[in-house]
Amino acid sequence: MFCDFAQVREGLLFVSSGGVTRSLRDELPAPIGVFLAMVIELDRFEAQQQHTLLVRVIDEDGKELAEVNGTFEFGSPEMLLIDEQPSIPITLDIRNVAVERYGPVLANIYVDGQILHGVNLHVMQSPNS
Template identity: 50%
Template sequence: MEIRVATLCDFAQVREGLLFVSSAGITRVYRESFPAPIGVMLALVLEMSPVEAANANKIRVRVEDADGQKLAEMVGEVQVKLGSGHDPGELVNVPFVADFRAMKLPTPGRYQVAIHPEVEGANPVALGFRAAVRAKA
């Protein structure tokens, strides 16, 4: 399993095996005051072999502060039933979404969303971002 697409966004959903993403590439989160909702979702596309796709695979996603302390965690499972439209040995793209919009960030500062596929040989990915107080006009 490889993570081919990983982005923080305003909104994401999976429909009919496709990933829909709105306002991707978030690296800054501005709020009036803290604690405040993080307000972001994680959108992934996982590339899997047919054997991997047919088995249940766990993915652990953590929101962490700058010191690596866990603020929130979600464990999801992906498994795909391959239809006749796939060629033998063809790699499979599997979309995955994690919703952290309501999770509270305690203070301004650096954070990251760390993605850990619980599959042998899969590499973790971390998406960093900064939370800041919105400047008053």
């Protein structure tokens, strides 16, 4: 989800003003002005492996505005209760990603090369401008 602010502390995801769907900008180009927060859920087998994360932020024409990649792993699944699902909270500070035009922006989230989810944001002209 897009949000005003997000952080992970002691394995917990903290989100402020989550569910942002619009980014109002007086003029362009301008920074997009949001964080991206997510929780990746794994099964017990996947929790024992290292995974790749790729996030591509694109505009409506498919132009790449930003790409963030890295790796993550859960750690020891022995810490889990029998019916507990392993999950990894992740935040990305993409506030300074530049947008050059008004319209939809999509953040595609890939884990191990497979698309996991897409999150939409509409960059719109501020009504005050």
